[in-house]
Amino acid sequence: MRNLGKGMRVLCDFLTIIGFLTKDESGYGLTQDSELFLVEGSPAYMGGMASFLFHPFMEKGLGSMTGAVRKGGTILPAEGSVSDDNPVWVEFARGMAPLTVPSAGVVAEHAAGSGAVKVLDIAAGHGMYGLTIARCNPAAEIHALDWKNVLAVAHENAVKLGVADRWHAIEGSAFATDYGSGYDAVLVTNFIHHFDVPTNIGLFEKIRAAMKPGGKIAIVEMAVNDDRVTPAGAGMFAMTMLTTTPTGDAYSQREIETMCTRAGFHDVAHHAVPATPQTVTIARARCDIGACRQADLGNGI
Numbered sequence: 106m107r108n109l110g111k112g113m114r115v116l117c118d119f120l121t122i123i124g125f126l127t128k129d130e131s132g133y134g135l136t137q138d139s140e141l142f143l144v145e146g147s148p149a150y151m152g153g154m155a156s157f158l159f160h161p162f163m164e165k166g167l168g169s170m171t172g173a174v175r176k177g178g179t180i181l182p183a184e185g186s187v188s189d190d191n192p193v194w195v196e197f198a199r200g201m202a203p204l205t206v207p208s209a210g211v212v213a214e215h216a217a218g219s220g221a222v223k224v225l226d227i228a229a230g231h232g233m234y235g236l237t238i239a240r241c242n243p244a245a246e247i248h249a250l251d252w253k254n255v256l257a258v259a260h261e262n263a264v265k266l267g268v269a270d271r272w273h274a275i276e277g278s279a280f281a282t283d284y285g286s287g288y289d290a291v292l293v294t295n296f297i298h299h300f301d302v303p304t305n306i307g308l309f310e311k312i313r314a315a316m317k318p319g320g321k322i323a324i325v326e327m328a329v330n331d332d333r334v335t336p337a338g339a340g341m342f343a344m345t346m347l348t349t350t351p352t353g354d355a356y357s358q359r360e361i362e363t364m365c366t367r368a369g370f371h372d373v374a375h376h377a378v379p380a381t382p383q384t385v386t387i388a389r390a391r392c393d394i395g396a397c398r399q400a401d402l403g404n405g406i
Contacts, residue, residue, distance in 0.1 A: 142203075167348050178351040186349040187299045189278065194230065194251070198258035202231040205294075208325050208378045209237040211385045212292060215376065216323045217241040222289040225315065226250065227279050227308075228296045232259025232272070234325070235292060239268040250275040250282060279308065284315040291316060294325040298342070301352035302364060309368030318392030322370060328384040329355045338382040361386050 109117070117133045120126040125143070127134045141147055172180040179185035186193055216224075217238045222245045226235035229249035236259075239247050249259050249272060256274045263272040275282060279296070291312045297305045312322060327339040334340040339355055346353030356364075361384075362373045370388035378385060 167345070170344070170348055173348040178347065178353075179349050181349065184351055187351070187353075189252075191252075192254065194255050195258060198231040198255050202233050202262065205231070205233040205237075207381050208294070208383045208385060209234045211376055211378050212294070212323045212325065213237045213241045215385065215387045216290040216292070216321050217245060218289060220244050222246070223287055224248065225284055225288045225291045225312075227291060227293045227312070229259050229292075230255060230294075232256075232262050234294045234323075236263055236266050236268060236272070238290070238292075239263075239271050240266060246271050246273065248273045248275055248285065248288075250277065250279060250284070252276065252278075280304075280311075284311070286315050288316045288320055290321045290323065292323050292325075294323070295327075297324065297361075297364070298326060298346055298355060299350050299353040301354070302360070304352065305364050306368050309364060309370065313369045313390045316390045318390060320390045322365070322388050322390070324361060324365075324386040324388075325378075325383055326356060326361060326386070327382045328358045328361065328375070328386075331357050331359060333357070336382050358384060358386070362388075 117126060118128070121128045121133065125136060125139050127136055135144070169180050182188075212234050219242060222238075222242060224235055224238055224245055224247050226232065226247060226249040229235060229251045232247075232249050235247035235249055239245050247263075247268070249256060251259065253276045256276060260269065260272065260274065263269040275284070293308075293312070297308070300308070309322070316322070327342050329339040329343070330336065333343070333355070343355035346355065358375045362375075365371075365373050365386070365388040369391045371391050373386060373388040376385045376387065
């Protein structure tokens with residue numbers, strides 16, 4: 106440690122104080138969490154998140170907070186972060202995948218089914234929600250929808266996980282592209298907060314039309330409580346949406362359920378994701394009782 110320059114010594118001491126490093130007579134070392142989450146090459150590496158969270162585009166939005174508050178939405182050019190084929194989502198896909206592990210596990214638990222199932226992953230990004238289902242169910246076929254450059258990242262992940270033969274790309278917008286039909290499950294993960302309620306209801310209606318009767322929709326969101334200030338992480342997320350999207354917001358479980366039922370879904374249930382601010386909402390596409398029973402049998406339920 107005696108050979109460290111002043112700048113490096115102060116930095117290492119600072120990182121020790123805030124809990125990223127350890128320090129003893131032999132020198133500095135990594136804490137267990139730092140080794141797991143901050144060493145590139147670790148399966149849980151989260152350092153790549155910085156490229157998205159501190160992307161100049163996102164910082165510009167937050168830096169324009171006064172204008173966004175006055176307007177009630179972003180003052181960024183075009184549609185903000187939801188403009189067509191925005192390259193910021195490539196950074197998201199490359200940096201944010203490790204954060205999905207807990208919520209992707211809950212989604213797979215409730216939506217993977219058994220036997221041959223057809224899954225649509227809306228705005229797939231890194232693809233990890235659909236890919237987790239593919240790993241849990243060796244007969245699942247995943248159809249991932251997103252912009253071409255973003256899907257390239259998801260395909261890389263599909264290859265790494267050994268499921269690329271059951272992963273299929275659908276290029277384009279979730280609102281304009283033809284999904285196909287016959288889906289047993291549809292995943293809408295960390296997406297609806299970018300849009301207002303009428304837009305989301307329209308999206309859910311389009312999704313329902315592409316599903317088998319009784320099929321499941323899985324929605325992942327940082328759901329805020331009805332007071333809109335708790336939990337804190339979800340409540341503050343509304344400001345990110347205000348400054349980077351024209352109409353986005355943080356939604357409560359009650360609001361998510363209302364959007365689902367108005368779009369033709371029922372049996373809505375919310376599942377907490379342990380140690381995260383996220384909620385997984387599962388709902389079924391409406392159908393008559395007989396058709397639902399047949400769908401349950403077909404999905405191995």
